[in-house]
Amino acid sequence: xxxxxxxxxxxxxxxxxxxxxxxxxxxxxxxxxxxxxxxxxxxxxxxxxxxxxxxxxxxxxxxxxxxxxxxxxxxxxxxxxxxxxxxxxxxxxxxxxxxxxxxxxxxxxxxxxxxxxxxxxxxxxxxxxxxxxxxxxxxxxxxxxxxxxxxxxxxxxxxxxxxxxxxxxxxxxxxxxxxxxxxxxxxxxxxxxxxxxxxxxxxxxxxxxxxxxxxxxxxxxxxxxxxxxxxxxxxxxxxxxxxxxxxxxxxxxxxxxxxxxxxxxxxxxxxxxxxxxxxxxxxxxxxxxxxxxxxxxxxxxxxxxxxxxxxxxxxxxxxxxxxxxxxxxxxxxxxxxxxxxxxxxxxx
Numbered sequence: 001x002x003x004x005x006x007x008x009x010x011x012x013x014x015x016x017x018x019x020x021x022x023x024x025x026x027x028x029x030x031x032x033x034x035x036x037x038x039x040x041x042x043x044x045x046x047x048x049x050x051x052x053x054x055x056x057x058x059x060x061x062x063x064x065x066x067x068x069x070x071x072x073x074x075x076x077x078x079x080x081x082x083x084x085x086x087x088x089x090x091x092x093x094x095x096x097x098x099x100x101x102x103x104x105x106x107x108x109x110x111x112x113x114x115x116x117x118x119x120x121x122x123x124x125x126x127x128x129x130x131x132x133x134x135x136x137x138x139x140x141x142x143x144x145x146x147x148x149x150x151x152x153x154x155x156x157x158x159x160x161x162x163x164x165x166x167x168x169x170x171x172x173x174x175x176x177x178x179x180x181x182x183x184x185x186x187x188x189x190x191x192x193x194x195x196x197x198x199x200x201x202x203x204x205x206x207x208x209x210x211x212x213x214x215x216x217x218x219x220x221x222x223x224x225x226x227x228x229x230x231x232x233x234x235x236x237x238x239x240x241x242x243x244x245x246x247x248x249x250x251x252x253x254x255x256x257x258x259x260x261x262x263x264x265x266x267x268x269x270x271x272x273x274x275x276x277x278x279x280x281x282x283x284x285x286x287x288x289x290x291x292x293x294x295x296x297x298x299x300x301x302x303x304x305x306x307x308x309x310x311x312x313x314x315x316x317x318x319x320x321x322x323x324x325x326x327x328x329x330x331x332x333x334x335x336x337x338x339x340x341x342x343x344x345x346x347x348x
Contacts, residue, residue, distance in 0.1 A: 006047030008071040014043050017061055032059050072102035072110055090178050091171060093126060094119050106226060106248055106264055107147060125183035126168055130176050147247055148177045154246035157220050163213030165244040186236040190229035197298050200313045207292050208344045209241040214288060215337040218281045223250045227287040228268045250279060267300050272330055282330040289325025304328060317343045
C-alpha cells in the first residue's frame with residue numbers, strides 16, 4: 001500500500017544542497033518530472049507525500065534514505081534521536097532534560113528547549129533555547145545574527161524585572177546558538193489555559209503581571225510585538241507570570257529587526273505587526289487584550305468578536321479597557337499599558 005501520510009522536509013538543508021549543486025527549482029522539476037507545486041512545497045517546508053520526497057532526493061542528490069532530509073519535528077515523531085549535543089555539554093552547563101521537540105519561530109528558525117544544570121555549582125539550573133544552525137551557510141548566519149541576539153539584548157536592556165526572564169548568557173556552541181535564562185519552575189500560560197478556567201483572583205493577578213512586564217519593556221523603548229500564552233511562564237510557587245522568548249521584540253532606534261517575509265497566523269498578534277504601519281506600544285496592548293479574553297472566557301474567538309463573560313467578575317472599568325484593547329485599529333486602543341495597570345489596581 002502506498003504511503004499516504006505527508007512529511008515535511010528540512011527546507012534549510014534542502015535549499016543549501018540545491019545552492020551547492022547550482023540548481024534552480026525549475027532544474028529540479030525537469031530532472032524529476034514532479035510538479036512545480038510539489039517541488040515548491042518541499043523547499044518551503046510544507047508537507048508532501050513521502051514517495052515524492054524519496055523520488056526527488058534520490059534523483060537530484062543521490063540520497064537513498066529520505067530520513068536524512070526530514071524536518072527535525074518529523075524525525076522526533078518517528079522516534080529518531082534529535083538531541084543537539086553528543087556529550088550533553090553546553091559551555092559550563094550540562095543538558096538535564098529536553099523540554100520540547102523541535103519548534104519553529106515566526107521567521108522560520110528551528111529551536112529546541114531544554115533544562116540545563118551547572119556542572120560545577122550546585123543548585124544552578126537554566127532554561128536553554130537552542131537554535132539549529134548547522135545547515136546554514138556563513139552568509140545565512142550573518143543575516144539572522146541580529147535575530148539571535150535579540151532576546152539577550154532585551155533582557156539586558158530592561159535589567160531586573162519581576163515579570164521578565166533573566167538572561168544568563170548566549171553563545172555559539174558547535175554551530176548551534178544557545179540562549180540560557182535563569183530557570184523558572186512552572187508551566188506556560190498556554191498549558192494552563194488548556195486545562196482549566198481562571199478564578200477572578202487568578203485572572204486579575206496574572207493579567208496584571210503581564211501588563212506590568214509589558215509596561216517595563218515599553219519604559220525602555222521595547223515593543224514585544226508577538227506576545228502569546230506560550231511565551232509566558234507561570235511560576236509554580238505563586239503564578240507570577242514571566243515573559244520570555246524576546247527574539248522578535250523590537251528595540252526602538254536599533255534599526256530593522258529580522259522579520260519573516262510571510263508571518264504565520266497568530267490570533268494574539270496585532271494586524272499592524274505584519275503590515276507597513278509603524279509600530280508602537282499599542283501592538284502589545286492588543287496582544288494583552290486578546291490574552292485577557294482567552295483567559296476570561298476559556299477560548300480564543302475571532303478577531304472583533306470578543307465579548308465579556310456574563311456576571312460581575314470583571315469590573316466595568318477593566319472590561320471597557322479590555323474591549324478597547326482588542327480594537328483592530330491602533331488609534332482606537334488605549335495609548336499605553338499604564339492606563340490598563342491603573343484600572344487593574346482598582347480591581348478588588
